[in-house]
Amino acid sequence: MEPLSDSIHIYLTIAALLFGMGFYGMLHRRTLIGMLISAELILSGASLNFMAFNKFLAPDPTVGQIFTLFIMGIAAAEAAIALSIIIAVYRNYRSIDTEDVTSLKG
Amino acid sequence: MIDLFSAAGLSELVFLGIVIVTITGAVIATNSVRLIHSVTGLSICFIGVAGLYYYLNSPFVAMMEMLIYVGAVCVVIVFAVMLADPNPEQTAHKQNALAGAGAFLVGAMMFWGLSTLAYDTTWPSAAKTNNGSIMEIGKSLLTSCSMVFELISVVLLVAIIGSIIVARTGRESARRKE
Numbered sequence: 001m002e003p004l005s006d007s008i009h010i011y012l013t014i015a016a017l018l019f020g021m022g023f024y025g026m027l028h029r030r031t032l033i034g035m036l037i038s039a040e041l042i043l044s045g046a047s048l049n050f051m052a053f054n055k056f057l058a059p060d061p062t063v064g065q066i067f068t069l070f071i072m073g074i075a076a077a078e079a080a081i082a083l084s085i086i087i088a089v090y091r092n093y094r095s096i097d098t099e100d101v102t103s104l105k106g
Numbered sequence: 107m108i109d110l111f112s113a114a115g116l117s118e119l120v121f122l123g124i125v126i127v128t129i130t131g132a133v134i135a136t137n138s139v140r141l142i143h144s145v146t147g148l149s150i151c152f153i154g155v156a157g158l159y160y161y162l163n164s165p166f167v168a169m170m171e172m173l174i175y176v177g178a179v180c181v182v183i184v185f186a187v188m189l190a191d192p193n194p195e196q197t198a199h200k201q202n203a204l205a206g207a208g209a210f211l212v213g214a215m216m217f218w219g220l221s222t223l224a225y226d227t228t229w230p231s232a233a234k235t236n237n238g239s240i241m242e243i244g245k246s247l248l249t250s251c252s253m254v255f256e257l258i259s260v261v262l263l264v265a266i267i268g269s270i271i272v273a274r275t276g277r278e279s280a281r282r283k284e
Binding site for chain 2: 003004005008009010011012013014015016017018019020021022023024025026027028029031033034036037038040041044047048051052054055056057058059060061062063065066068069070072073074075076077078079080081083084085086087088090096
């Protein structure tokens with residue numbers, strides 16, 4: 001029997017699970033920080049997928065690692081900007097609930 | 107069946123532990139009511155993902171995962187939770203039960219679709235041109251990926267300056283309002 005940590009399917013399943021849970025959290029969370037946490041889960045699912053393909057399928061195994069490093073950089077930039085927007089929203093509305101930020105609603 | 111008391115069996119056991127840590131962290135991150143518990147779950151999940159990267163022959167990326175996600179992103183989110191002070195009792199009553207079920211359905215369908223796709227496809231494997239060590243990553247970053255490397259440093263610089271400006275500008279008007 002092939003060892004479990006040596007098949008591509010288990011990694012792809014975990015990545016799909018992280019992606020699905022991130023999607024679920026994104027839809028049912030009501031606070032902006034909760035949605036940001038779910039977005040980080042989605043991104044880590046995507047990078048796990050890249051790393052699995054990198055180990056098992058890619059001819060050049062540095063490409064996937066470099067792509068994952070760039071995803072990390074983009075995720076860090078995204079977290080910094082999203083958190084500064086959340087702090088600005090909190091300062092103006094005294095709330096980080098998505099239902100309360102409705103100034104543009106007709 | 108693999109012998110449990112050999113090196114390969116021990117490695118499998120550790121792998122299963124890492125998988126359980128990852129999934130538990132993700133469950134805590136999406137389902138806890140208080141945001142600070144959710145951030146803790148996120149960091150547990152990232153520790154598990156770093157372990158998975160280690161099993162995927164990339165100790166460098168595993169270290170970066172610990173450093174950037176567990177060490178920086180989670181701490182920044184904790185700062186935001188402390189600054190914005192969310193109140194779970196206030197937000198809980200607005201939760202619609204149907205929305206939660208629908209979100210769960212969509213997430214479960216995403217997971218089901220992606221994992222059946224992973225199992226139904228026959229994945230072709232290719233011959234490796236190098237061993238994917240840190241040295242090869244460094245060479246690749248300075249030759250074929252050097253443009254992307256420069257671009258991401260510009261993106262990070264713009265993101266840092268932009269977040270400082272966005273977080274600063276509202277301060278005076280908010281103080282006048284009080």
